[in-house]
Amino acid sequence: MKPLMKSALAGLLLAGLAMTAQAKDEKADALANKIVLEMTQELMSQHNTNGKEPSDEEVGRLFLKKMHDHLGEFRETMHEDCVQEYGKDKESQCKCATGKLDYEASFALMEKQLNDASPAEIEKESKAIIKNEKAVYESCGLEYHEETE
Numbered sequence: 001m002k003p004l005m006k007s008a009l010a011g012l013l014l015a016g017l018a019m020t021a022q023a024k025d026e027k028a029d030a031l032a033n034k035i036v037l038e039m040t041q042e043l044m045s046q047h048n049t050n051g052k053e054p055s056d057e058e059v060g061r062l063f064l065k066k067m068h069d070h071l072g073e074f075r076e077t078m079h080e081d082c083v084q085e086y087g088k089d090k091e092s093q094c095k096c097a098t099g100k101l102d103y104e105a106s107f108a109l110m111e112k113q114l115n116d117a118s119p120a121e122i123e124k125e126s127k128a129i130i131k132n133e134k135a136v137y138e139s140c141g142l143e144y145h146e147e148t149e
Contacts, residue, residue: 027077035066060114096140105129
């Protein structure tokens with residue numbers, strides 16, 4: 001099931017890049033790992049039942065479904081990671097920011113990537129999401145931190 005794990009890890013990386021640009025990612029990463037584990041178990045069960053390897057598209061769609069299923073948990077972990085990064089005194093600002101972030105736009109971007117949208121379209125939408133995140137954080141009284149890697 002090596003291709004399955006590659007796809008799941010690629011999905012995890014994509015979600016991390018698309019949805020956690022501001023948080024330190026510790027708890028968000030733990031939740032993403034939980035989702036990948038659920039996916040792996042579900043996909044292995046399906047594989048054992050029908051003997052077919054899932055396609056990359058099936059893995060990606062399952063990942064998006066699981067992200068939707070765990071959106072409440074994801075928002076909470078984003079809040080906790082934000083507080084860890086910005087400090088306890090910024091808790092209300094973090095709640096504001098994580099409550100206003102457009103998770104659906106990130107899901108839509110991931111969906112487009114699954115559907116082989118053009119790199120230019122992906123880049124344009126990624127920039128729009130980042131611009132929106134910056135505006136959200138600043139409107140909630142938090143300084144926006146650019147990702148550095």
